[in-house]
Amino acid sequence: MTDVDAVVIGAGNGGLTAALGLARAGVQTLLLERHNVPGGCATSFIRGRFEFEVALHQLSGMGTESFPGPLRDMLTRLEIIDRLEFIQMPNLYRLVLPDQLDITLKADRSAAVDSLKARFPAETEAIDRFFDLVYEYCTQWVGVTIFRDPESSPEKYPSFFKYALKPTQTILDDFFKDPLLKATLGIYWSYQGLPPSRLSFGDFAIVLWAYIEFKPFHLKGGSQALSSTLLDAFLQAGGDVRFNCGAREIQVADGQVTGVVTDANDQIATRHVVSNASTLATYVDLIDKAHVPAARLRELGARTVGTSFVNVFLGFDCEPAELEITETTNFVAVTDDLDEVYRKTRALTAPEAMLFTCYDVDDPDFSPPGACQAALVGLAYAEPWLTVPPHDYFDTKYRIAGQMLEVLYRVFPRCRDHIEELEIGTPVTHMRYLGHPGGAAYGFDQYAKDGEYFLDRRSPIKGLFHVGAWAGMGGFQPTLMSGYSTSRAVVRSLQAGKGNG
Numbered sequence: 001m002t003d004v005d006a007v008v009i010g011a012g013n014g015g016l017t018a019a020l021g022l023a024r025a026g027v028q029t030l031l032l033e034r035h036n037v038p039g040g041c042a043t044s045f046i047r048g049r050f051e052f053e054v055a056l057h058q059l060s061g062m063g064t065e066s067f068p069g070p071l072r073d074m075l076t077r078l079e080i081i082d083r084l085e086f087i088q089m090p091n092l093y094r095l096v097l098p099d100q101l102d103i104t105l106k107a108d109r110s111a112a113v114d115s116l117k118a119r120f121p122a123e124t125e126a127i128d129r130f131f132d133l134v135y136e137y138c139t140q141w142v143g144v145t146i147f148r149d150p151e152s153s154p155e156k157y158p159s160f161f162k163y164a165l166k167p168t169q170t171i172l173d174d175f176f177k178d179p180l181l182k183a184t185l186g187i188y189w190s191y192q193g194l195p196p197s198r199l200s201f202g203d204f205a206i207v208l209w210a211y212i213e214f215k216p217f218h219l220k221g222g223s224q225a226l227s228s229t230l231l232d233a234f235l236q237a238g239g240d241v242r243f244n245c246g247a248r249e250i251q252v253a254d255g256q257v258t259g260v261v262t263d264a265n266d267q268i269a270t271r272h273v274v275s276n277a278s279t280l281a282t283y284v285d286l287i288d289k290a291h292v293p294a295a296r297l298r299e300l301g302a303r304t305v306g307t308s309f310v311n312v313f314l315g316f317d318c319e320p321a322e323l324e325i326t327e328t329t330n331f332v333a334v335t336d337d338l339d340e341v342y343r344k345t346r347a348l349t350a351p352e353a354m355l356f357t358c359y360d361v362d363d364p365d366f367s368p369p370g371a372c373q374a375a376l377v378g379l380a381y382a383e384p385w386l387t388v389p390p391h392d393y394f395d396t397k398y399r400i401a402g403q404m405l406e407v408l409y410r411v412f413p414r415c416r417d418h419i420e421e422l423e424i425g426t427p428v429t430h431m432r433y434l435g436h437p438g439g440a441a442y443g444f445d446q447y448a449k450d451g452e453y454f455l456d457r458r459s460p461i462k463g464l465f466h467v468g469a470w471a472g473m474g475g476f477q478p479t480l481m482s483g484y485s486t487s488r489a490v491v492r493s494l495q496a497g498k499g500n501g
């Protein structure tokens with residue numbers, strides 16, 4: 001039996017920043033990861049001469065050196081900011097609906113507004129009012145939730161209280177007539193996994209505002225560079241890691257964590273566990289049922305497992321310009337009906353709206369010279385994929401990838417003749433590599449009822465902490481930040497000599 005102060009289960013974003021935060025605070029920490037590389041979603045893989053980025057399309061919350069965002073602040077506090085090279089993207093996205101719409105929005109409020117007005121002149125005044133509301137809402141949200149104003153009230157923060165929980169679609173319908181304009185503004189919903197009719201305006205507005213104010217970023221070496229840097233810093237701070245070594249059990253006695261058993265059957269005594277595994281797996285698979293309060297299981301049972309992805313990773317034998325790819329971030333859709341797009345995420349068909357990211361546009365060194373890579377991605381729930389018998393799986397994924405490519409060729413026809421490498425990921429792939437139910441990369445569906453205003457994220461088991469998408473919001477910024485803030489909570493708990501602060 002080994003004794004450590006804390007065990008971190010899972011080396012995804014949340015697990016890595018938690019582990020580093022703990023090791024830096026002098027906490028003796030063991031990190032367990034079932035895969036053979038750090039990162040979880042934040043990773044890469046190699047095919048031919050390409051190292052494919054798995055997950056990161058746009059990093060939020062960075063901001064610039066002169067106007068740092070919360071993620072830049074956190075990476076600075078973790079003393080790894082200088083080890084990473086970030087690439088700022090000038091645009092939010094280009095959205096193309098073949099034969100209907102082709103618009104690019106800059107990551108700048110007035111330039112984005114100008115582009116929208118030029119394409120939708122009949123709605124000029126509404127566009128101004130909409131952006132005023134987004135900014136007013138987000139300013140008030142900062143006051144209430146970031147600065148935690150003790151005097152917050154509907155009188156002091158009227159937009160926050162009025163709009164936080166309203167469906168985004170209601171606001172889009174109130175402001176605009178043209179469905180294409182609504183789709184143009186609503187397309188970022190895919191970063192949160194729920195369409196505007198189901199996504200709270202609060203969550204939608206913050207994403208749009210944050211990408212404009214703090215700009216979208218990528219980084220040299222992709223998300224694997226971030227994951228590897230976090231791991232290196234953790235090891236340099238005295239942390240210990242075991243790869244190919246999942247946690248099989250979290251041991252509990254009298255409501256307090258007492259240890260962890262690994263897949264290799266090693267027993268580690270500890271009173272603090274930070275789990276980056278899904279909360280479902282943590283409470284259902286890792287902890288003996290007798291120690292899990294029924295209320296926690298009921299609360300988990302009331303939530304729904306979120307979307308995963310179908311990804312087509314493409315290595316091209318030429319530069320982006322030869323393919324007429326001019327933007328890094330492109331959305332390609334065949335309909336402006338975002339509810340219909342969402343319905344199809346539960347069917348075994350090609351997604352009707354896809355993100356197409358060509359990393360080499362803003363980072364020409366991302367792929368080998370004379371080549372470039374792109375990811376074509378659509379949201380997909382796992383259920384239909386789990387009905388595919390093993391002998392049909394290969395054909396099914398190639399059939400759907402083929403349909404996705406046919407849509408892509410309507411916008412970028414030259415891509416057809418330049419594919420050198422192609423790999424496909426499905427929800428089943430994400431289940432296998434992440435170990436999460438449904439291969440869900442954002443955790444649970446991000447309904448407002450399950451969000452920050454209503455859920456108590458503390459564990460009823462002393463010494464147990466949760467980080468990552470399943471414990472809050474999905475996405476790089478929220479998961480990275482959840483790990484760091486949890487490390488602070490564990491340190492406080494250790495200092496107080498109790499289970500979980």
Ligand SMILES: Cc1cc2nc3c(=O)[nH]c(=O)nc-3n(C[C@H](O)[C@H](O)[C@H](O)COP(=O)(O)OP(=O)(O)OC[C@H]3O[C@@H](n4cnc5c(N)ncnc54)[C@H](O)[C@@H]3O)c2cc1C
Pocket residue numbers: 009010011012013014015032033034035038039040041042054055056057058059060245246247248276277278281309311377430433434435436441442467468469470473474475476477479480
């Ligand atoms: C295709 C795709 C595109 C995306 N695009 C973006 C984007 O552009 N911008 C953005 O902000 N976000 C994006 N995301 C979402 C973002 O990547 C995730 O929300 C985030 O990385 C999840 O981090 P996490 O901390 O929850 O850990 P995860 O990445 O879920 O990792 C969890 C880790 O825990 C390990 N683990 C699980 N169980 C055990 C166990 N029992 N023992 C040991 N280890 C265990 C897993 O192996 C894994 O390494 C994307 C995701 C995907 C898949």
